[in-house]
Amino acid sequence: xxQEQSKKQIAILGSTGSIGTQALDVIAEHPDRxxxxxxTANTRWQLLAEQARRFLPAxxxxxxxxxxxxxxAALADLPIQVFAGPDALCQVVQSSEVEMxxxxxxxxxxxxxxxxxxxxxxxxxxxxxETMVVAGELINRLCRENQVPILPVDSEHSAxxxxxxxxxxxxxxxxxxxxxxxxxxxxxxxLETVTPAMALRHPNWDMGAKITIDxxxxxxxxFEVIEAKWLFGVEPSRIQVxxxxxxxxxxxxxxxxxxxxxxxxxxxxxxxxxxxxxxxERLHSNFGRLDWFTMHDLTFEAPDTERFRCLALAYxxxxxxxxxxCIVNAANEIVNRAFLEGRCRFLQMAxxxxxxxxxxxxxxxxxxxxxxxxxxxxxxxxxxxxxx
Ligand code: NAD
Ligand code: MG
Numbered sequence: 001x002x003q004e005q006s007k008k009q010i011a012i013l014g015s016t017g018s019i020g021t022q023a024l025d026v027i028a029e030h031p032d033r034x035x036x037x038x039x040t041a042n043t044r045w046q047l048l049a050e051q052a053r054r055f056l057p058a059x060x061x062x063x064x065x066x067x068x069x070x071x072x073a074a075l076a077d078l079p080i081q082v083f084a085g086p087d088a089l090c091q092v093v094q095s096s097e098v099e100m101x102x103x104x105x106x107x108x109x110x111x112x113x114x115x116x117x118x119x120x121x122x123x124x125x126x127x128x129x130e131t132m133v134v135a136g137e138l139i140n141r142l143c144r145e146n147q148v149p150i151l152p153v154d155s156e157h158s159a160x161x162x163x164x165x166x167x168x169x170x171x172x173x174x175x176x177x178x179x180x181x182x183x184x185x186x187x188x189x190x191l192e193t194v195t196p197a198m199a200l201r202h203p204n205w206d207m208g209a210k211i212t213i214d215x216x217x218x219x220x221x222x223f224e225v226i227e228a229k230w231l232f233g234v235e236p237s238r239i240q241v242x243x244x245x246x247x248x249x250x251x252x253x254x255x256x257x258x259x260x261x262x263x264x265x266x267x268x269x270x271x272x273x274x275x276x277x278x279x280x281e282r283l284h285s286n287f288g289r290l291d292w293f294t295m296h297d298l299t300f301e302a303p304d305t306e307r308f309r310c311l312a313l314a315y316x317x318x319x320x321x322x323x324x325x326c327i328v329n330a331a332n333e334i335v336n337r338a339f340l341e342g343r344c345r346f347l348q349m350a351x352x353x354x355x356x357x358x359x360x361x362x363x364x365x366x367x368x369x370x371x372x373x374x375x376x377x378x379x380x381x382x383x384x385x386x387x388x
Contacts, residue, residue, distance in 0.1 A: 006033075007031075007032065007033060007034060007035040008033060008034050008035070008099050008100060008277060009035050009037040009097050009098055009099045009100070010023075010027065010034055010035065010036055010037060010038075010098075010099065010100050010101075010102060010125075010277065011037055011038035011040075011092060011093050011095075011098045011100070011101045011102065011117075011122075012024070012036060012038065012039055012040065012102045012104055013038075013040050013089060013093070013101065013102065013103050013104055013105045013110065013113055013128075014040065014041065014042075014103070014104035014105035014106065014110075014127075014128075015036070015039040015040060015041060015048065015051055015104070016041040016042075016044040016047045016048055016051070017104055017105070017106065017208050018206065018207045018208045018211075018269070019102070019104035019127045019153065019208075019269060019273065020039075020041075020102075020104040022269050022270045022273055023102050023104060023273050023277075024036065024051060024055060025270055026270050026273050026274045026277060027055065027277075028055075029274075029285065029286070030274075030278075030283060033277075033278065033283065034277055035055075036051075036055040036057045037057055037058055037059075037095070037097055037098050037099075038057050038058065038059050038060070038061070038092045038093070038095070038098060039051050039052055039055065039057045039060050039061075040060065040061040040062070040063065040089055040092070040105070041060075041061075041062055041063070042062075042063045042064055042105070042109075043062075043063075043064045043067060045062050045067035045070055045071040045074070046074070048060055048062060048071060049071055049074035049075055052075055052078065052080055053075070053078065056078070056080065057080060058080065058081060058095070058097065059080065059081040059082075059083060059092050059095070060075070060080055060081070060082055060083070061082075061083045061084065061085075061088045061089050061092055062082075062083075062084050063084070063085065063086055063088075063089060063109070064084075065084040065085050067084070068082070068084035071084075086109070086112065089112070089113040089116075090112055090113050090115075090116035091116070093113055093116055093117040093120060093122060094116060094117070094119075094120040094122075098117075098120075098122055099122070099123070100122060100123045100124075100125055100277065101113075101114075101117040101122045101123070101124055101125070102125040102127065102153070102273070102276070102277075103117075103124060103125070103126055103127055103128035103131065104127045104128065104153075105128055106128070106130070106208055106210050106211070107128075107130050107210065107333050108130055108134060108329060108330065108333065108375050110128030110130055110131045111130070111131050111134055111135060111371070114126075114128065114131045114139065115138075115139070115142060115368070117148075118139065118142045118143055118146055118148045119142065119146060121146050121147070121148060122148065123148060123149050123150075123151065124143075124148060124149070124150045124151065125151045125153050125273070125276035125277065126150050126151065126152055126153055126154070126157075126231075126276075127153040127154065127273075129154055129223050129224065129227045130223070130329055130333075132226065132227040132230050132231065133223045133226045133227060133325050133326075133328075133329045134325060134326040134329050134371055134375070135326065135366075135368070135371050136226065136227070136229065136230030136231075136325075137230065138366075138367075138368060138371070139230065140230055150231065151275075151276035151279055152227075152231055152272070152276070153269070153272050153273055153276050154224060154227060154272070155250045155251075155267070155269060155271075155272050156176050156177060156224055156228070156250055156251040157224070157227060157228060157231055157232075157251070158250070158263070158271075158272035158275060158276070159177075159249075159250035159251035159252070159262065159263035159272075160174055160176075160228065160231075160232060160251050160252075160253055160263075161231075162263045162275070163251070163252060163253040163261040163262060163263055164232070164253060167253075167255070167261075169255055169256060170255075170256065171232060171234050171238065171253055171254070171255065172238065172254045172255055172256050172258075173238050173239075173240055173253070173254040174228055174232065174234055174238060174239045174240065174251070174252075174253055174254075175240055175242050175251060175252040175253070175254060175260070175262070176221065176224055176225060176228060176239055176240065176241050176242070176251050177241075177242050177243075177244040177247070177249050177250060177251050177252070177300075178218065178221040178241055178242070178243050178244065178303060179202075179203060179204050179205070179215070179243070179244070179245055179246075179247045180218075180243040180244075180245050180301075180303075181199075181202065181203070181215045181216045181217075181218065182198060182199060182201050182202055182203060182216055183198075183199070183216055183307075184243065184245060186307070187307075188306075188307055188347075191307060191346055191347055192345070192346070192347060194216075194346045196213070196339060196340050196341075196342065199212065199213050199216035199217075199339070199346070200212050200213070202215055202216070203245070204245075204246075204247040204267045205247070205267055205269070207269075209340060210333075210336055210337075213336050213339060213340060214310075214332070214336060216346075217308065217310045217346070217349055217350070218303065218308035218310050218311040219310035219311070219313075219314065219332050219336075219349075219353075221241055221303070221311055221314075222310055222311045222312075222313060222314020222315065222317075222328075223314060223329070225239050225241065225311075225314055225315065225318065226314060226317070226318055226325050229318060236315055236318045236319070241303045241311065242300050242301075242302070242303075243300065243301045243302065243303050244298070244299065244300050244301075245299060246295070246297070246298055246299065247267040248264050248265070248266075248267075248290065248295060248298055249262050249263075249264050249298065250262070250263050250264065250265060251263065264290060265290060266287065266288040266289065266290055268287045268288055270285065270287050271285065271287055309347075309350035309354075310332070310349065310350050310353065313328055313350060313353055313354060313357065314328065316357070317357065320357075320362070321364070322362060322363050322364045322365065322366060323360075323361075323362065323363040323366040323370060323371065323374040324357060324362065326366065326371050326374045326375055326378070327356060327357050327360045327374055327377075327378040328353055328356075328357055328378075329375075329378075330356075330374070330375045330376075330377075330378035330379045330382065331352060331353040331356035331357065331378050331379075331381070331382040332349070332353055333379070334352070334378075334379055334382040334383055334386065335348070335349040335352045335353060335382060335386070336349070338386055343386065344386055352382050352385050352386055353382070355381075355385050356378050356381045356382045356385065359381050360374065360377050360378045360381055361374070361377060
């Protein structure tokens with residue numbers, strides 16, 4: 001095998017986002033091991049063009065077709081194929097050259113390309129947790145049928161995955177840590193008046209806007225419970241959320257003998273991204289190291305599902321099963337955006353999601369088409385509740 005062929009060819013869906021740009025950092029650190037084969041973005045075509053010029057992928061996709069001309073013109077002097085539109089995302093991941101697909105796009109829009117990649121037999125580095133929230137059962141079935149592995153990128157799930165390496169016995173309990181977000185210590189009264197700007201200031205992680213708001217409401221942790229259920233085959237009653245404001249213990253697994261294995265590290269998403277790319281190997285990184293003598297207080301507390309009702313709603317969706325998590329995800333995408341734009345109050349987000357969950361059509365064993373319809377229906381319902 002020559003040097004060229006030994007570089008893992010990676011398609012990054014959402015290369016202009018927080019995870020996407022950090023994935024490109026990882027590739028830049030290890031040019032001998034990884035190559036960006038495909039880069040994609042939704043609207044930020046200038047950044048996509050800059051990335052393409054630097055990493056020279058075989059193809060780029062701009063999901064928002066209005067930017068196709070501008071992007072093509074910007075890359076006209078380079079041997080890079082330029083595509084546009086959501087369907088192109090599903091096509092590029094199937095290219096025979098692609099060896100791994102990093103799903104770093106945000107929201108329900110990640111579902112179709114992830115399914116296309118799995119059907120084409122591509123290993124998935126999964127950042128787009130909404131895909132597992134919406135359709136975890138379907139994704140697991142497709143992965144089994146196509147013998148496709150999922151490597152978790154979400155830091156908690158990477159920690160759980162790492163804690164499970166070498167184990168053959170069942171999991172007694174997953175300890176899913178949560179930073180608690182910027183409003184961990186706020187009273188209900190204080191939560192009444194928090195603003196998007198306050199919510200966007202996350203204490204430990206620098207992430208995209210949507211997940212930052214989800215972290216402030218703790219819907220993100222609720223989604224991670226659902227993600228953990230499907231990734232590790234563990235019932236929700238065995239997944240315990242533990243608030244750990246320092247974000248040093250990234251999560252842990254407890255076994256039948258009471259032993260607990262955890263994974264610790266500095267909060268830097270490049271570590272789990274790199275491991276998803278290199279697994280089962282670990283590569284060197286300069287991303288920082290824990291300093292054991294400055295970590296004086298590692299603290300742990302129970303989450304408050306009354307102040308952070310979104311967490312309870314995610315458990316409720318899991319309990320109902322079927323398309324309930326899909327409904328909650330869609331309603332959440334609507335209120336998340338509305339909160340960011342000042343059209344929804346912080347605590348109102350959970351109210352709208354709960355009402356949508358009660359009103360939307362329940363389907364016990366949804367198909368892929370059912371998910372599309374449920375997503376659309378729940379968005380309509382949540383939007384109409386917000387506009388009342
Ligand atoms: P982001 O908003 O920073 O980036 C999103 C990317 O997806 C961008 O490249 C954007 O162009 C693309 N995109 C958005 N909507 C799209 C659409 N409709 N069609 C095609 N492309 C679209 O988001 P992020 O923070 O990088 O998060 C990405 C995913 O990773 C989310 O599912 C999030 O939950 C998950 N995640 C993120 C972090 C983090 O630290 N940022 C940690 C864990 C998990
Ligand atoms: Mg996480």
